[in-house]
Amino acid sequence: MIPASxxxxxxxxxxxxxALFPLRxxxxxxxxxxxxxxxxxxxxxxxxxxxSAFGIPFGFAVGVAGHVVFVTSVxxxxxxxxxxxxxxxxxxxxxxxxWGAVFAVLTRHLxxxxxxxxxxxxxxxxxxxxxxxxxxxxxxxxIMSGRGPLIPAMxxxxxxxxxxxxxxxxTLFAYTVLALLAVVFVETAFARLPRTPRVALSLGMxxxxxxxxxxxxxxxxxxxxxxxxxxxxIAVAALLAGGGHIGQRRISARERVGWWFLAGLAxxxxxxxxxxxxxxxxxxxxxxxxxxxxxxxxxxxxAGLYGSLYLVTALVYVPVFATIGIWTAHKLQxxxxxxxxxxxxxxxxxxALLPEAGRLxxxxxxRNNAIRFAAAVNIAAILPLAWVTGERFHxxxxxxxxxxxxxxxxxxxxxxxxxxxxxxxxxxREAAFGQREDLILYALLQFFAIGLVIHGLxxxxxxxxxxxxxxxxxxxxxxAWWYVSSFLGALLARPTGxxxxxxxxVIDCTA
Amino acid sequence: MERPPRRAKADAGRWLALACIIVLLAPVVVxxxxxxxxxxxxRPFKSGDDISKALGRQQHERMVSVFTGLASRExxxxxxxxxxxxxxxxxxxxxxxDYFQDEARPAFSETLMRQxxxxxxxxxxxxxxxTPEQLxxxxxxxxxxxFPSDVVAFIGNxxxxxxxxxxxxxxxxxxVVPASAAERWGR
Numbered sequence: 001m002i003p004a005s006x007x008x009x010x011x012x013x014x015x016x017x018x019a020l021f022p023l024r025x026x027x028x029x030x031x032x033x034x035x036x037x038x039x040x041x042x043x044x045x046x047x048x049x050x051x052s053a054f055g056i057p058f059g060f061a062v063g064v065a066g067h068v069v070f071v072t073s074v075x076x077x078x079x080x081x082x083x084x085x086x087x088x089x090x091x092x093x094x095x096x097x098x099w100g101a102v103f104a105v106l107t108r109h110l111x112x113x114x115x116x117x118x119x120x121x122x123x124x125x126x127x128x129x130x131x132x133x134x135x136x137x138x139x140x141x142x143i144m145s146g147r148g149p150l151i152p153a154m155x156x157x158x159x160x161x162x163x164x165x166x167x168x169x170x171t172l173f174a175y176t177v178l179a180l181l182a183v184v185f186v187e188t189a190f191a192r193l194p195r196t197p198r199v200a201l202s203l204g205m206x207x208x209x210x211x212x213x214x215x216x217x218x219x220x221x222x223x224x225x226x227x228x229x230x231x232x233x234i235a236v237a238a239l240l241a242g243g244g245h246i247g248q249r250r251i252s253a254r255e256r257v258g259w260w261f262l263a264g265l266a267x268x269x270x271x272x273x274x275x276x277x278x279x280x281x282x283x284x285x286x287x288x289x290x291x292x293x294x295x296x297x298x299x300x301x302x303a304g305l306y307g308s309l310y311l312v313t314a315l316v317y318v319p320v321f322a323t324i325g326i327w328t329a330h331k332l333q334x335x336x337x338x339x340x341x342x343x344x345x346x347x348x349x350x351x352a353l354l355p356e357a358g359r360l361x362x363x364x365x366x367r368n369n370a371i372r373f374a375a376a377v378n379i380a381a382i383l384p385l386a387w388v389t390g391e392r393f394h395x396x397x398x399x400x401x402x403x404x405x406x407x408x409x410x411x412x413x414x415x416x417x418x419x420x421x422x423x424x425x426x427x428x429r430e431a432a433f434g435q436r437e438d439l440i441l442y443a444l445l446q447f448f449a450i451g452l453v454i455h456g457l458x459x460x461x462x463x464x465x466x467x468x469x470x471x472x473x474x475x476x477x478x479x480a481w482w483y484v485s486s487f488l489g490a491l492l493a494r495p496t497g498x499x500x501x502x503x504x505x506v507i508d509c510t511a
Numbered sequence: 512m513e514r515p516p517r518r519a520k521a522d523a524g525r526w527l528a529l530a531c532i533i534v535l536l537a538p539v540v541v542x543x544x545x546x547x548x549x550x551x552x553x554r555p556f557k558s559g560d561d562i563s564k565a566l567g568r569q570q571h572e573r574m575v576s577v578f579t580g581l582a583s584r585e586x587x588x589x590x591x592x593x594x595x596x597x598x599x600x601x602x603x604x605x606x607x608x609d610y611f612q613d614e615a616r617p618a619f620s621e622t623l624m625r626q627x628x629x630x631x632x633x634x635x636x637x638x639x640x641x642t643p644e645q646l647x648x649x650x651x652x653x654x655x656x657x658f659p660s661d662v663v664a665f666i667g668n669x670x671x672x673x674x675x676x677x678x679x680x681x682x683x684x685x686x687v688v689p690a691s692a693a694e695r696w697g698r
Contacts, residue, residue: 003560004560005560057590111559111560113557114557114558114559114560115555115556115557115558116555116556116557116558116565117547117553117554117555117556118553118558118565118566118568118569119553120569120571120573122565123565123566123569123577124573124577124623124626127562127565128577128580128623128626128627129626131580131626131627131629132625132626132629134590134629135590135629136629142622142626163560164560164561164562165558165559165560165561165562165564165565167558167560167565208536208539208540208543211543212539212542212543213542213545213546213547213549213550213552214547214550214552216546216547216555217547217552217553217554217555219555220553220555221553222565409547409550409551409552410550411538411539411542411545411550412538412539412541412542413539413542415535415538416535416536416538416539419531419535420532420535423528423531423532423535426528427524427525427527427528429524430524430525430528431528462612465550465551465552487528487532488529488532491525491528491529491532492529
């Protein structure tokens with residue numbers, strides 16, 4: 001019998017393959033295979049929603065039913081929005097058995113190695129919630145307000161397959177992030193270099209990140225942070241790819257829909273991996289606003305992004321609200337979930353309409369004006385908030401800086417990142433950045449701005465590596481490392497940069 | 512042919528920026544040789560698919576609640592229906608609280624016991640301390656299984672849907688006793 005530690009990831013991989021099948025040509029074989037496991041895991045939330053709605057424990061039948069619902073819903077919506085893809089990149093038939101074999105070998109190796117890292121939250125938040133969910137099938141207030149539904153559902157699934165301790169998926173997410181970073185570094189950060197240094201530097205920078213003590217610890221830690229980092233990176237990369245910012249190939253309007261559909265699925269993973277995940281999704285939605293502002297308009301890519309995000313969250317939250325109502329709790333209240341989802345709908349409308357709004361729309365289409373617009377909104381929102389909340393906001397800011405620079409267990413990593421960011425602003429002309437690097441930096445800063453708002457409003461945290469905001473910084477570390485590598489790559493390349501060198505091309509999106 | 516001055520300036524700027532990046536990344540390269548525990552981060556260890564190994568290193572006093580729940584599952588041969596506890600959880604046994612940011616968190620947590628056992632927690636008025644005779648009887652009729660945090664489960668051949676939590680005269684150990692045994696004592 002296949003042990004749970006191996007079966008769970010393999011089932012997720014197969015589920016992701018099926019769910020993403022209509023998008024495979026749009027996103028290409030590399031992203032398709034890398035994203036399959038993280039996206040496939042989302043199906044277990046649908047299983048949990050079904051067990052919750054019907055008041056039954058986790059079982060084989062409801063497990064199958066949940067996966068069928070997830071795959072048919074996601075693939076069905078993808079077909080409706082993106083249509084049958086004739087253009088795009090072919091996915092060779094042999095890539096499935098090859099990727100499956102590599103994934104299976106890696107999973108088995110990790111299962112046999114048996115490595116894990118544990119803190120108090122690992123069992124109080126996740127394993128025990130998984131036990132509860134497995135036995136009762138109930139997504140209760142404790143889980144929805146304090147954990148998010150995704151990870152307890154994953155732990156419950158492991159229990160269903162007779163596992164006792166869920167540990168392999170966390171390390172698989174770490175490898176997923178590193179693999180995806182290697183791909184985007186080759187395609188973007190070092191793309192202007194000759195082949196050998198391009199590949200060598202890409203792998204070198206990925207290895208340097210992977211060898212950091214903080215990365216090693218989080219690669220095994222049973223907690224939400226590495227999974228959130230994976231979903232965030234997939235979403236950011238997919239948003240940029242859909243905007244024509246990754247790769248030299250022209251992409252069609254349908255392909256853009258496919259990319260943004262993937263981004264929405266990954267955003268759903270980010271939203272449900274933690275109670276504050278719904279708030280951090282706004283970093284992605286804001287990035288989508290900024291990218292969308294400069295491109296030919298059409299409603300389908302936005303429908304892809306928001307449609308897939310709302311589909312997955314609805315499959316989970318609607319049954320939960322029907323079962324336990326609009327819960328009240330110490331952490332995430334049910335009413336806040338509704339407010340956050342409602343506000344995202346307003347942002348969707350703004351994203352669709354503002355670029356069409358006469359002179360404002362024309363202004364937004366000028367390079368970086370959309371980023372300036374977003375920055376202005378941030379400043380207008382955050383500074384009054386800081387003034388109103390006073391001490392708590394200042395303490396939260398001091399704690400996050402203190403943790404990143406000193407007490408958070410990062411070593412010299414964030415010093416280097418901050419230093420490179422400042423250097424990149426001073427040496428902008430020498431780097432000859434295109435819009436992509438501005439977007440990556442914007443995504444990074446927007447994420448921290450949201451984090452400051454969350455922690456300024458709720459709890460300012462403490463100077464300790466376990467501090468919530470400190471661990472949340474891991475989510476955006478791959479994005480930051482992408483920016484660092486991009487600056488390095490830009491300096492090493494011959495200075496012919498800018499948007500033209502990045503080949504930003506998107507064919508008419510008004511289909 | 513001499514390079515135009517503007518191009519020479521740009522090259523100088525590039526090299527300066529590159530030199531600065533190397534200086535900034537050098538400590539990151541050095542950090543790569545460190546282990547997580549060098550920066551007081553959780554260190555990976557081998558547990559495999561064994562929850563007792565995964566949790567056995569945890570020093571929190573509240574682990575007694577977790578292992579009580581896990582022990583109950585062994586008594587139930589799966590998930591448990593009800594866990595009977597005294598009116599005050601502090602009566603189960605004498606355990607110190609954990610402290611989190613100067614706030615005391617009792618060792619016995621209903622939430623942790625409920626989640627780890629999958630059971631409803633039911634408050635009852637009963638004698639918590641087992642006599643030596645009762646302990647001997649349990650050892651005679653049930654299989655004793657020891658857990659970390661001084662938790663002991665008494666496991667019968669048949670699954671039990673209900674358990675009682677007891678302690679001994681020293682009030683240190685937690686005994687998870689099947690309801691069928693407790694009923695013999697007139698409960």
